[in-house]
Amino acid sequence: MGASDLLTVPFAGAPIFTRPRALRPTNKVLPEHARSHNRALVLQTLYTAGAQSRADVARETGLTRVTISDLVSELIAEGLVAELGQREDARPGKPATLIDIDRSAFQLVGVDLSEHEVFRGAVMNLDGRIVARAELARDGATGEAAFVLVDALVTQLLATATIPVLGIGVGSPGIVDPLGVVRSAPNLGWSDLPLQARLAAATSLPVHVANDANVAVLAEHGATDLDDVLLIKIGHGVGAGLIVGGRPVIGGGFAAGEIGHVVVGTDGGPRCACGRDGCLEAWISAPRLTAQLAELDGTRGAGASAHDEILREAGRRLGIVLAPVVGALNLSEVVLSGPAELLDGVFHEAAVDTLRKRTMAEINRDLRLRMSEQAQDIVLRGAAVMVLSGQLGVS
Amino acid sequence: MGASDLLTVPFAGAPIFTRPRALRPTNKVLPEHARSHNRALVLQTLYTAGAQSRADVARETGLTRVTISDLVSELIAEGLVAELGQREDARPGKPATLIDIDRSAFQLVGVDLSEHEVFRGAVMNLDGRIVARAELARDGATGEAAFVLVDALVTQLLATATIPVLGIGVGSPGIVDPLGVVRSAPNLGWSDLPLQARLAAATSLPVHVANDANVAVLAEHGATDLDDVLLIKIGHGVGAGLIVGGRPVIGGGFAAGEIGHVVVGTDGGPRCACGRDGCLEAWISAPRLTAQLAELDGTRGAGASAHDEILREAGRRLGIVLAPVVGALNLSEVVLSGPAELLDGVFHEAAVDTLRKRTMAEINRDLRLRMSEQAQDIVLRGAAVMVLSGQLGVS
DNA sequence: CACGTTTGTTAGTAAACCTTACGAACAAAC
């Protein structure tokens, strides 16, 4: 069985990004779609709860043991699920045969194009653990040259994989539509580049492409139980990924999360590359903060408190922008991703403080603003989630 | 057949408001669920496209003529669909028998509790056209007394209905959970009032309750093709209703849209009832604007330009709060609902202008900010949509 | 060792939609 034989799943996890009505597939539902859904449900149950018996899965999903047996035998035939032998612990009744997703059946490839100087990628197993890494220096490549680099990176990663690859996930900067066309990525000199289609043609594997921040939030969503998460990704630029009601938000123009050039506050601010004053990116992008701190270090007699003041003001600006979003969506979780030496300290404190002062405490009582725990690999892990979700309906 | 016999529809339109994972029903999908979905699909096709033949519906939905015939005969037996006789226009082939939703089979009841002085309600037909109205002065009633008024209003409306009532929709201020419990509505003195359950018990009819602004945006969503709409409802308070990816957003604490007490800008502002300075509600609520204008009229020599300046500043404040939300969600449509004499003019202009200046033009190019066309009845119409969607899967 | 419990399978049933086929009714062309 080839990986491309795997069904796409209409309900469980497939609508990775909701798409405009015009692009949506027909809405009719056939019995076979129900089966795909239940199939994905079994995989999802095994994925999140780990090895267990068929009877356990039946209880968990509400389907009967008969149906689960049928679905599982199909999944075993496809190599996605494996029997692990009998359960060890002693209890009455016939001993259960444990089954689990065969985590050594497939690997995944993830690619992160969001860094300015380097394209990074990894081969991961189905758990999202990284088994091999690769990176290629970008050296300022743009346009076709940049694509050639991506293609080379993917080829290199595929050669590293030791078992069949389930699919490839790519997080790209810029505006990416649901078909994986990079509509616009100024830094890479891409416009209307059909990245998904070209990589799929080159590799004959399922390929999923989305905006880097939108990919990153998938990694974070897997780590929480919540249905609403906002991730702020601070690097060379500032972007956001958003999950509302358990579904990623893509936006009418496929540009959801592009908050870098929203103006903050009513008192001006630093001049931004886009020509305006006080854009969020001009306030809090990593290069800007680093430059400000470096400039300060150049000055004689600059103390830690001046350091903190810069970061505190930046954190405050983030809080100002987030307050209306948190209020409108009643978000329960906001996650920060970026250089910890800049963000994890007074910046974070100031952002939390500002957010609390600017939203209604009674309503947003259980709001949490925290640092991501995924560090540098957040986009790679998110890419893995994207592939799992797209190919198996698992998330 | 009683209206309560009608199936709830798991896919097509039923998940009116997404709910937290813990409250969600089991995810398994049985063949009968598929049928419910397809049934709703037929109703939706007829509802939006009007009278047509079974074969037309088959082509539209992708299901076969056989299946459509089967579903339609079921719907006819239930009294929801009626045959209208043969199609008139001349074309080859056997003449088609036109069918349509029987718009005279049921009426709907909608209730709007969002106004400060009066509870308003209406009996509507399936198209949402109002056939009868009723209102009861609130006279400051709170707590149980307010509920008694609502109950009386509903009773009065049900007595007015001439044909069976499909269901009752209620838009209430405050925080309303997916089960129709008003968790908190300070103005009405309600906390944890099970409004849905009590009205359902009193009337033996399907009842749907949601926040007034969240209800209002349903009416607006029906009027557009877009999957993302933000409605700002300005009255005694300021609230928002939000649809993202075609689905209403309810929020982790069921308080999505509660933006009245988000602080605007970084330069202070009027003192708000909540104790802080510069809340959106303190800037732009209808009573506050009216009072400001009245105060101005008391002053000698106040011209139209001073009038405009007050409204312009208010509109600007709204734009400041909306910019991050529009940017983060990449919204394509924002709608204003409230007193036209305040909002439809310089207020509107200033809001549009501010929004454009504070978001990225290339990304939010096709953003529209417009006045609602539904005037005073927006909550009533939204309540109708809520009932239609909940009972028939039609939206 | 008999008994109850749990697991996973077999066999048969009901529901849902499909394909195929057909009669009825019409317009257009001859």
Next chain:
DNA sequence: GTTTGTTCGTAAGGTTTACTAACAAACGTG
């Protein structure tokens, strides 16, 4: 006036799906 082709709605039969019922196997427990 007849033939031809089209369209509509229905009927019959088949496939897929998940269900209920029943059972053998395998295990603790009293």
